[in-house]
Amino acid sequence: MSASATGRRHHVVIVGCGFGGLAAAKALGRAAVDVTVIDRTNHHLVQPLLHQVATGILSEGDIAVPIRDALRRQRNTRVVLGAVVDIDLDARRVAVDTIGLRREIEYDILIVATGARQSYFGRPEFAVDAPGMKTLDDALELRGRIFGVFEMAEGERNPAARRRWLTFLIVGAGPTGVELAGQLAELSRRSLRGNFRRIDPGEARVLLLGAASTILPTYPEALRERAARDLRELGVELHVGTMVTGMDEQGVDTDSTNPRVQRIDAATKIWAAGVQASPLGRVLAKAPGVELDPVGRVKVETDCTIPGHPEVFVIGDLMGLDDLPGVTQVAIQSGRHAAQTIIGRLAGDTTRRPFRYRDAGRLAMISRLRAVAVVGNLALSGFPAWVLWLLVRLTSLGGLKNSASVLFNWTVAFLGRGRAPRVISAQQAFARQAIEVHACDAANEPALSTAAHAEGGLP
Numbered sequence: 001m002s003a004s005a006t007g008r009r010h011h012v013v014i015v016g017c018g019f020g021g022l023a024a025a026k027a028l029g030r031a032a033v034d035v036t037v038i039d040r041t042n043h044h045l046v047q048p049l050l051h052q053v054a055t056g057i058l059s060e061g062d063i064a065v066p067i068r069d070a071l072r073r074q075r076n077t078r079v080v081l082g083a084v085v086d087i088d089l090d091a092r093r094v095a096v097d098t099i100g101l102r103r104e105i106e107y108d109i110l111i112v113a114t115g116a117r118q119s120y121f122g123r124p125e126f127a128v129d130a131p132g133m134k135t136l137d138d139a140l141e142l143r144g145r146i147f148g149v150f151e152m153a154e155g156e157r158n159p160a161a162r163r164r165w166l167t168f169l170i171v172g173a174g175p176t177g178v179e180l181a182g183q184l185a186e187l188s189r190r191s192l193r194g195n196f197r198r199i200d201p202g203e204a205r206v207l208l209l210g211a212a213s214t215i216l217p218t219y220p221e222a223l224r225e226r227a228a229r230d231l232r233e234l235g236v237e238l239h240v241g242t243m244v245t246g247m248d249e250q251g252v253d254t255d256s257t258n259p260r261v262q263r264i265d266a267a268t269k270i271w272a273a274g275v276q277a278s279p280l281g282r283v284l285a286k287a288p289g290v291e292l293d294p295v296g297r298v299k300v301e302t303d304c305t306i307p308g309h310p311e312v313f314v315i316g317d318l319m320g321l322d323d324l325p326g327v328t329q330v331a332i333q334s335g336r337h338a339a340q341t342i343i344g345r346l347a348g349d350t351t352r353r354p355f356r357y358r359d360a361g362r363l364a365m366i367s368r369l370r371a372v373a374v375v376g377n378l379a380l381s382g383f384p385a386w387v388l389w390l391l392v393r394l395t396s397l398g399g400l401k402n403s404a405s406v407l408f409n410w411t412v413a414f415l416g417r418g419r420a421p422r423v424i425s426a427q428q429a430f431a432r433q434a435i436e437v438h439a440c441d442a443a444n445e446p447a448l449s450t451a452a453h454a455e456g457g458l459p
C-alpha cells in the first residue's frame with residue numbers, strides 16, 4: 001500500500017552513490033522521508049582523479065569516501081551494500097544482491113543513478129588487453145601494469161622487447177586520455193629518473209590515439225592546439241583520426257596510413273574511448289514507453305522522470321536528456337533537482353518543473369603547471385588553468401581529511417618528484433593473472449560477482 005494511504009513516511013530508494021546519487025541523498029537529508037542508498041561498492045568515488053591513482057600520485061583512499069561516513073549525520077538515511085540486479089516498476093521494488101544474498105527493497109520513489117561504464121564499440125575482446133578506467137579496481141590494476149612494465153624492461157636484454165615494455169598506448173583523446181598521457185610522460189621523464197640502473201625510464205614511448213580529427217574535441221580550437229603543443233613538448237606522440245582495428249597482447253593494429261602507426265607494439269594499452277550507460281537502463285526500458293538512446297541512456301521527461309512513472313527518476317550519466325554530457329555537474333545538478341521535486345511534491349506542489357542545466361565549464365590537466373579550462377566565455381591555459389584545476393578538484397573531494405591528504409601528495413609530486421602511492425602489492429604486480437584467476441572463480445559463483453562484472457566492475 002502506498003505511503004500516503006497508510007500515513008507512513010515516503011521511502012525514497014537511491015540506487016548508486018556516485019555524484020548524482022550522493023547529491024540527491026544529501027539534498028533529502030532534512031526531508032520528512034526515509035532514504036535508502038544502495039551501492040555495489042562501499043565508497044563514493046571521484047572518478048576525475050582516477051588517472052592519478054593509476055599513475056601513483058594519489059592513494060585510493062584519497063579519492064574515495066566511505067558512503068556510510070559521507071551520510072553518517074543523516075538520521076533518515078540508511079546505506080545498503082549490494083548490486084541492484086532488477087527493478088519491478090509495477091510492484092515498486094528493487095532486487096539487491098550482496099555477495100549472493102538476495103533481498104528485495106520496496107520504494108515509494110526511486111532514483112536510479114548507476115552511471116556509465118566503458119564502451120569498446122562492439123569489440124569487447126579489446127578489454128582483455130586494454131583495460132579502461134572507471135572504478136578503483138581499474139585504476140589499481142592499471143597502476144600494477146604501469147609500474148610493472150618498467151620492472152620488466154629493467155630485466156629485459158632484448159632491445160625490441162624492452163622497447164615494447166616501455167611503450168604506453170592510450171586509445172581515446174578526450175580529457176581522460178589527455179590527462180593519462182600527460183601523467184605517463186611526466187612519470188617516465190621526471191618522477192622515475194634515477195630509479196633504474198639498466199634502463200632510462202625517460203625513453204618510454206607514450207602514444208595517444210584518437211578517432212576524431214583532434215584531441216579534446218569539445219574544447220575551443222585555441223585550447224586544443226595549446227594542449228597538443230604541451231603534450232608534444234612532454235614527448236607524447238599524438239595520432240588523431242586513427243582507429244584501432246585489432247588488438248592482442250603484443251600491441252595494436254590501426255587504420256592509419258602512416259606505416260609507423262599501422263602496427264604499434266606496446267605492452268600497456270589503456271582504453272579511454274567511449275562510454276556505455278549502466279545496464280540498469282535496459283531493465284527500465286522493459287516498461288512501455290521507456291526508450292534508450294544509442295549509448296544506452298534512459299530517455300527521460302524534462303523533470304528527469306521516466307515516461308508513465310512519475311515516481312521513478314533517472315539522473316546523471318544514465319539520464320538521456322537534451323544530449324547533456326556525461327559530466328559531474330550534470331549528475332550533481334540532476335540529483336538535486338530530483339530531490340527538490342520530491343520535497344516539493346510532499347508539500348503538495350504537483351508542478352512538473354523541467355531540469356535546467358547550468359554549464360559550470362570544462363577542465364583538463366596536461367601535466368604539472370599546465371592545464372586547459374573553459375569557464376563561461378573564458379578560455380584558460382597553462383598555469384592559471386592548472387591552479388583552477390587544482391582548486392576545483394580539491395573542492396570535489398568532499399572532506400577535509402581527503403583534501404589535506406591530496407594537497408600533501410600533490411605537493412610531493414608536483415613541486416618535488418616523489419610518488420609515494422606508486423607502491424603496488426604483489427597481487428597488483430601480477431594484476432592480470434590475479435584477475436583472470438578471480439574471473440575463473442567468479443564463473444562458478446552466482447549473482448553478485450557476475451552482475452558486478454557485467455556492469456563494469458572489471459574492465
Ligand SMILES: Cc1cc2nc3c(=O)[nH]c(=O)nc-3n(C[C@H](O)[C@H](O)[C@H](O)COP(=O)(O)OP(=O)(O)OC[C@H]3O[C@@H](n4cnc5c(N)ncnc54)[C@H](O)[C@@H]3O)c2cc1C
Pocket residue numbers: 015016017018019020021038039040041043044045046047048049050051082083084085113114115116133134175176278280315316317318326327328329331363455
Ligand atoms: C576517468 C574519468 C574521468 C572523468 N573526468 C571528468 C572530468 O574531468 N570532469 C567531469 O565533469 N566529469 C568527468 N568524468 C565523468 C564523471 O565522473 C561522471 O559524469 C559522473 O561520475 C557521473 O555521476 P553518476 O552519479 O551518474 O555516476 P557515477 O559517479 O559513475 O556513480 C555510479 C554509482 O553507481 C554504482 N552502481 C553502478 N551500478 C550499480 C548497481 N547495479 N547497483 C548498485 N550500485 C551500482 C557505482 O558503484 C557508482 O557508485 C570522468 C569519468 C571518468 C571515468
